[in-house]
Amino acid sequence: xxxxxxxxxxxxxxxxxxxxxxxxxxxxxxxxxxxxxxxxxxxxxxxxxxxxxxxxxxxxxxxxxxxxxxxxxxxxxxxxxxxxxxxxxxxxxxxxxxxxxxxxxxxxxxxxxxxxxxxxxxxxxxxxxxxxxxxxxxxxxxxxxxxxxxxxxxxxxxxxxxxxxxxxxxxxxxxxxxxxxxxxxxxxxxxxxxxxxxxxxxxxxxxxxxxxxxxxxxxxxxxxxxxxxxxxxxxxxxxxxxxxxxxxxxxxxxxxxx
Amino acid sequence: xxxxxxxxxxxxxxxxxxxxxxxxxxxxxxxxxxxxxxxxxxxxxxxxxxxxxxxxxxxxxxxxxxxxxxxxxxxxxxxxxxxxxxxxxxxxxxxxxxxxxxxxxxxxxxxxxxxxxxxxxxxxxxxxxxxxxxxxxxxxxxxxxxxxxxxxxxxxxxxxxxxxxxxxxxxxxxxxxxxxxxxxxxxxxxxxxxxxxxxxxxxxxxxxxxxxxxxxxxxxxxxxxxxxxxxxxxxxxxxxxxxxxxxxxxxxxxxxxxxxxxxxxxxxxxxxxxxxxxxxxxxxxxxxxxxxxxxxxxxxxxxxxxxxxxxxxxxxxxxxxxxxxxxxxxxxxxxxxxxxxxxxxxxxxxxxxxxxxxxxxxxxxxxxxxxxxxxxxx
Numbered sequence: 001x002x003x004x005x006x007x008x009x010x011x012x013x014x015x016x017x018x019x020x021x022x023x024x025x026x027x028x029x030x031x032x033x034x035x036x037x038x039x040x041x042x043x044x045x046x047x048x049x050x051x052x053x054x055x056x057x058x059x060x061x062x063x064x065x066x067x068x069x070x071x072x073x074x075x076x077x078x079x080x081x082x083x084x085x086x087x088x089x090x091x092x093x094x095x096x097x098x099x100x101x102x103x104x105x106x107x108x109x110x111x112x113x114x115x116x117x118x119x120x121x122x123x124x125x126x127x128x129x130x131x132x133x134x135x136x137x138x139x140x141x142x143x144x145x146x147x148x149x150x151x152x153x154x155x156x157x158x159x160x161x162x163x164x165x166x167x168x169x170x171x172x173x174x175x176x177x178x179x180x181x182x183x184x185x186x187x188x189x190x191x192x193x194x195x196x197x198x199x200x201x202x203x204x205x206x207x208x209x210x211x212x213x214x215x216x217x218x219x220x221x222x223x224x225x226x227x228x229x230x231x232x233x234x235x236x237x238x239x240x241x242x243x244x245x246x247x248x249x250x251x252x253x254x255x256x257x258x
Numbered sequence: 259x260x261x262x263x264x265x266x267x268x269x270x271x272x273x274x275x276x277x278x279x280x281x282x283x284x285x286x287x288x289x290x291x292x293x294x295x296x297x298x299x300x301x302x303x304x305x306x307x308x309x310x311x312x313x314x315x316x317x318x319x320x321x322x323x324x325x326x327x328x329x330x331x332x333x334x335x336x337x338x339x340x341x342x343x344x345x346x347x348x349x350x351x352x353x354x355x356x357x358x359x360x361x362x363x364x365x366x367x368x369x370x371x372x373x374x375x376x377x378x379x380x381x382x383x384x385x386x387x388x389x390x391x392x393x394x395x396x397x398x399x400x401x402x403x404x405x406x407x408x409x410x411x412x413x414x415x416x417x418x419x420x421x422x423x424x425x426x427x428x429x430x431x432x433x434x435x436x437x438x439x440x441x442x443x444x445x446x447x448x449x450x451x452x453x454x455x456x457x458x459x460x461x462x463x464x465x466x467x468x469x470x471x472x473x474x475x476x477x478x479x480x481x482x483x484x485x486x487x488x489x490x491x492x493x494x495x496x497x498x499x500x501x502x503x504x505x506x507x508x509x510x511x512x513x514x515x516x517x518x519x520x521x522x523x524x525x526x527x528x529x530x531x532x533x534x535x536x537x538x539x540x541x542x543x544x545x546x547x548x549x550x551x552x553x554x555x556x557x558x559x560x561x562x563x564x565x566x567x568x569x570x571x572x573x574x575x576x577x578x579x580x581x582x583x584x585x586x587x588x589x590x591x592x593x594x595x596x597x598x599x600x601x602x603x604x605x606x607x608x609x610x611x612x613x614x615x616x617x618x619x620x621x622x623x624x625x626x627x628x629x630x631x632x633x634x635x636x
Contacts, residue, residue, distance in 0.1 A: 035549075036549070148545075151546050154550055155550055162566070164563070167528055167529045167532070167614075168528050168532065172348035172349060172532070174299075174343055174348070175338075176295060176296040177321075181322070189614055213527075217524065217526065220522070224614050224615060
């Protein structure tokens with residue numbers, strides 16, 4: 001075992017596995033990653049588990065059970081740098097729809113034996129429980145950003161994780177604005193960059209899977225969504241998807257102001 | 259005649275000969291073409307790719323292609339891109355370096371662009387914008403290498419505006435719709451009775467190219483008709499900047515309550531700066547690969563609408579939307595002339611049409627002017 005290499009651990013809480021699969025999806029770069037780090041804990045890829053502490057921990061998923069809450073604290077204690085992956089880990093994920101509903105009612109509808117379900121009333125992001133060093137947003141995360149952060153950490157430099165709007169990336173790709181030229185609803189102006197404007201580049205509106213950008217103006221965005229013919233309820237639902245808690249907090253704040 | 263030799267006419271069918279002459283000299287031709295529901299700037303394989311028969315309807319935050327009754331190729335305005343996209347590209351590698359076997363870094367400078375561009379269909383506002391970028395990016399002690407490399411040896415085919423959009427205000431900025439200089443060839447499109455182009459030469463290179471294209475002398479009445487079309491374009495422009503010197507207006511408006519009003523509508527998304535043909539700001543980013551033996555420095559478009567743009571030690575200076583919009587308009591209309599000796603705004607209207615929220619720089623400037631007048635009277 002090469003003890004000089006930094007160790008990498010990949011952890012999963014309440015999530016779909018899509019974000020950690022992004023690491024396996026780095027086919028061309030996977031050998032290079034494996035050459036620079038010792039993969040110490042990555043159950044999706046290997047049964048071999050090395051004891052901590054770990055230099056880099058990648059965590060996907062949200063905290064939805066008391067066991068998750070204890071586990072993430074244990075992971076934090078063993079991790080030098082902790083990076084959260086994806087909408088679940090950074091914002092609670094789509095499972096945070098429960099946060100504004102009755103969990104007991106949900107479980108009674110979904111499970112044959114709801115008495116076996118031990119769950120918290122809310123789904124919360126990792127940062128609500130422990131300190132997080134870097135957050136990679138998206139559902140799923142962007143492969144290039146993941147590799148960029150790993151490369152940056154190996155080189156000892158700050159990763160480039162912009163918090164500005166998706167529009168920057170859309171325009172840098174010379175794309176035609178779907179709002180202005182097609183009248184489509186698009187959350188790009190209020191959504192954090194990082195995906196490379198993948199949906200607008202296909203002439204579809206952004207649906208905000210990277211969560212809010214640094215200074216989102218939801219009231220102004222509501223004006224332009226309304227101009228595309230969307231009803232207020234539809235606009236509300238558009239925000240209540242993968243980043244429901246992150247956008248909902250802003251909607252609540254905007255509602256209190258108005 | 260406004261400049262150059264006696265005007266001649268090129269029939270629309272012979273535009274392909276003009277493209278051919280440029281291609282034979284090795285130019286990569288970039289110009290307007292239809293893609294994804296807009297007239298974009300892209301590399302053109304031939305004259306047939308020009309947007310024949312397409313017009314556009316623009317308004318604040320609104321752009322739609324529209325089929326025309328005629329086959330005009332240059333009846334469009336204010337697309338989502340400009341020649342900035344080509345000459346000052348959104349992303350460019352500045353240099354790279356590899357670690358030598360002995361551990362020392364070996365820097366590899368970026369080779370200059372091998373392409374020489376012919377900019378086809380540059381509008382008078384585009385010519386003005388090129389003048390601004392020339393001044394900003396090549397005029398100082400440290401010419402920007404990417405722009406300089408791409409701009410050197412460009413061939414410019416200007417097309418005067420005969421059909422400005424509702425978002426255009428070049429006449430009030432003094433940049434159009436007549437093309438006065440900054441071109442090798444300038445065309446004025448006539449569709450009635452025959453579809454042809456009145457051509458003026460603006461440089462020896464332009465004359466050389468034109469000699470390879472079939473032309474016929476332009477009758478006096480055609481020259482007059484073409485000038486009349488451009489005069490009419492100027493007269494039909496409805497938007498305009500306030501009729502007063504803008505730098506003192508902007509300076510006096512520093513604490514205007516109007517910035518709060520703009521900020522309530524502004525998404526701080528950065529679209530206005532990205533589509534602006536003169537917004538030149540960039541940032542640099544170091545990219546290392548996983549081996550740690552290779553590093554590259556990239557520069558990419560930045561915008562004063564991002565919080566990071568004003569990051570100094572300890573934090574960002576302009577965190578509010580008010581301060582960021584004020585920064586943009588203050589530089590564009592206020593301090594630019596003092597800094598560069600020319601206006602930063604050329605009146606193309608792109609920031610108006612391509613702002614998703616439809617914020618209108620002419621209306622905001624007018625509101626500032628009106629509120630200042632109000633203050634003076636009270």
